[in-house]
Amino acid sequence: MPTDKPTKKATSKKDAKPKADKVLLAATDLAHQAAVDIAEPGTVGEHVGAVMLGDRLAMHYFECTSPGYVGWHWAISVARAPRQKYATVCETNLLPTDAAVLSPDWVPYVERLAPGDIGAGDERPYVEDDPYLEPGFEATGEEDVDQVGLFELGLGRPRVLSAEGRDAAAQRWYDGDGGPHSDVAQQAKAHCSTCGFFVPMPGALRQVFGVCAGEWSPSDGKVVSLDHGCGAHSETHAPATAPETVDAPVLDELALDFS
Structure with a gap:
């Protein structure tokens, strides 16, 4: 027959909270000695708590006072067999808390490299x-x-x-020292597009870039945009100035003074 009485929801053993074990939770001295045995001298601090991990299995935590492990805890697990009246040490660990200082996530070497990192003898890993x-x-x-x-x-x-690689390079060059926004280009009187030392670049990039072949230019041997410029333009001419004459007294070093 159906009934209106609420039924209790079955609780699985996996969801059940471990029963407190007085023997294990009281084994602070045993856990402390286990931590001292594995730690550097003077790095085991105060007892900060104990929790039940399972039936007849508990974990004791002690503060780690080592300067290199701020926010870490010594974690010592203790257990006992059924009807056993004393605790034994299972494992000893050094575990981080939420306030622990941790190393950054590992990043593959190829992803850590930045433009300009490759030096003499270095090689960039192959990227398939x-x-x-x-x-x-x-x-x-x-x-x-x-x-x-x-x-x-x-x-x-x-x-x-690829087209993406070409666009990325073009944008990088155009925004860099060889583009129209650098200090040298802003003060130039003429663009590279009209300079005899400008060597156009072959291929699709020819419409925007070339290489400077001006020995006196700060961009010599570098990629420059058509609207870049500098003071070494082949067609610029600085007006010549006449040497200045300065009236100075004439000194007669051969004259003798008989006074």
Whole structure:
């Protein structure tokens, strides 16, 4: 017959809270000695609490006073067998609390590298799925097509710049010292586009960039934009100034003074 009386919800053993064990919770001295045995001298602080982890299994926590482990606790687990009247040490650990000083998450070497980090003898790890690269082109056997591929598309290289990689490089160069916003370019009287020392860049980047070949330019040998500029422009001419004459007294060092 149905009944209106509420039924108690069954509680699984997994959800049940462990029963307090007086023997284990009172084993503070045993746990403290276990922590002292594994710790550096003087690094085991006050007892900060104990919790039941399961049936006949408890964990005691002690403050770690080592300067290198601020916010860490020595954690000593103790247990006892059924009907056993004393506790035994199970494990000893050094565990962090929410206030612990932790090392940052590990980041792979290739992701830690930043532009400019590669020095002499260093190598950048191979990145298989680099979004800035795409497969190169193989020879077709047609001379005209292969010539274009050789000089423009990177024939013979396993990978070449992708559209995303080209756009990223162009933006980086344009915003850098070789672009129109640098101090040198802002004070220049003419742009690189009209300079005889400007060597246009082949390929798709030709419309915006080239390389400076001016020996006197601060950008010599570097990528510059068409609207970059400097004081070493091939067509600029600083007016010559005549040397200044200064009236100065004439000193006769050969004259003798007989007075």
